[in-house]
Amino acid sequence: MPPKIEIRGVSKTYVTGRGGVQALRGTNLKLDAGEFVSIVGPSGCGKSTLLYIVGGFLEADGDVLVEGRRVSGPGTERGVVFQEYALFPWLTVRGNIVYGLDEKAMAGAERDAIVARLIALIGLEGFEDRFPRELSGGMKQRVAIARTLACDPSILLLDEPLGALDAQTREIMQDELLRIWVDTRKTVLMVTHDVNEAVYLSNRICVMSARPGQIVEEFTVNLDRNKTREEIFLSDAFNKVRNEVWLSVRRQALAAAKADAP
Amino acid sequence: MAKAPSLISLRLRSIASILLLIAIWEIAGRAKLAPPILLPPFSVVAAQLWQSAADASLFVDLAISLMRAFAGLALAGVIGILLGMSMAHSRAANWLVDPIVALAFPSPKIAFLPVFVLWFGIESTSKILLVAFACVFPVIIGTYSAARAVSRIYFWSAASLGTGERRMLWKITLPACLPRVFATLRIALPVALITTFTAEMVAGGGGMGATLVYSQRFFESPTVFAYILVMLGIGLVLDAAMTALQRRWLIWAE
């Protein structure tokens, strides 16, 4: 059975006035169905770029295959959640969540049922008719997730989804994400700069080198996620992995600094 | 540092200065500082205003002018939005329209009035088209820059939710641009009014401007002043109306 997502030799160069900037060089990665994989690395290493390429928004050299078929553009089987939420400000909460379902020309009753279920899932009953500008950051992020889930994509691409939130909301949303993943068993590819978050949520972590980006190390995470957040964060198992990943990222960051130094 | 005046006292001062102006006007007019032909007292102007309103001549003129201004603005709005968005999406459209906009934008559109009169006569059609011509360029420019500023993550989100390339313009670009486009229309409104009044002053054909010039030619100065005041008032009222509309229709905008 082919991997759910396969990234083969992906390279990306941005053409600028001064020649080119190579964001990615020969990146390789495989994800099996139901995995939660995080990509971490120093700033500017190209991890978001890789995600956008998998999403089909950017063109690149190399291959990206989803269930064995080449990706040639965006598709509803790959749902995306951006750091800046990207909620359509002219639509209400309901309008945003229903957006993808309208595109599929789904029948009214079925559509309403899905929307109701999702609003309950994210806990925003009573806010259906609010506009995004009336919502807090955490609420916006939840709506963004619900909007993506409405189309029931089998793959979730998360680009620093919690990056714009304050620390407390972040922790709450992390547990939400975990819960959703456990319930739905989707394949998740997440980009984050927060190592703790990566270890807490993923079952595999890939460390990317500095620009031009390549996957240089991988870590498997085997945590008992039935434990509470407190238990997990204070456990030795968690901290062992966390330290290793952190060290790896730090090494890459230092290498980047040295490369940039005159 | 002196204490900053409160909001109420600022408002009062504003009203005070307007009343002061009116008082000066009345006194100067009554004291015959200038011949009454040139400066009728405020009370005389007010009386004339009342008269024109009473015999409905004012309202007829106003209706004609406003109809022309709005028709022209609406036309400019539709064409301007379509062109502006096309230019943002299509390099070919941009190449074609850009030099025309660049050339026409700084030029005084009123200079084209004789052309429109030649082609469409002195009745409303020529004026509406001239107004549209005058207003379309700021709308194109405003729409174009608003469309270009639409963040790519909106397009990307829509694409991954199933929106096809063809429908992006209507589903994403248009609503995203709306606040800025509306602001542009708000700025274009005075342009529409000015162009209408001026065209009427130059070419006649009824409306506020025609009556204004007519009164001037016959030295009926109270009417001249009265009509100027009405134009001033209309401008204020319409701007306030547009602001209120913006708040209602674009309630979702930040």
Place this chain on the structure above:
Amino acid sequence: MRPERTIAGAAGDAAWRVAPLVMLVALWQAASAAGLLNPAFAPSPRAIALALLDLLTGGEIGRNLLITLFRSFTGLALGAVAGIWLGLMMARSRVFNAYVAPIVGGTYSLPKSALIPLFALWFGIGSTTAICAVFLACLLPMVVNTAHGVTTTPRVLTWSAHALGTRERKMLTRIYLRHALPDIFTGLRIALGFSFVLAISSEMIASTSGIGKLVFMYGENGTYDYMFAAIVCIVIVAFLADRALLAIRRQALRWHESAAEGS
């Protein structure tokens, strides 16, 4: 570092940009030649060009254009000076602002061309009327933009100046006006446009000279190719004036951040 731009490269760019206009004129000419257009309503580009040449050599356009430009620029200069001063005062004194703002704001809604008949009543037909109309029209954008530029002067700038011993009088010119310069230029560009509109409107309504009057007259007489020629002249002059202002602005604002991006 920006790539080097050769003269040839720049000329090539300009030609590419102008191409659609050239195409349109060529299309127009072809339609005229094919007899598709009624020469009474739409003279061919060739006829217009000939008329323009005639006007230029005969001095008609030169003379009238100068009169119009005199009216525009005088009104613009007066309006700019007064507007900058007013804007500065309004931005620096809340009391002054309170008294003056409603009057200034009120004029926003008034179409200045509506005052042309009034000025014609007061000053008769001629340059004074036109210059007054232009002056009033240019006032508002200058006031608003100058005030905006002054009020947005960052505190850290003014505090530094104070700390370095700048006296209040000098503050106005050395700090506030300098900071407001980009906004002032924005206002100037708008005012320039207005100056042409009002000057030409004035001439069409109440004048015996100027290029606006010329256009109007040719229209009345039915010599439409001359009318179009005069209009073409106006469009070109307005365009060039705008470009000239932009060039001046580029020079004057070399120190501004936006200049670094090569705008």
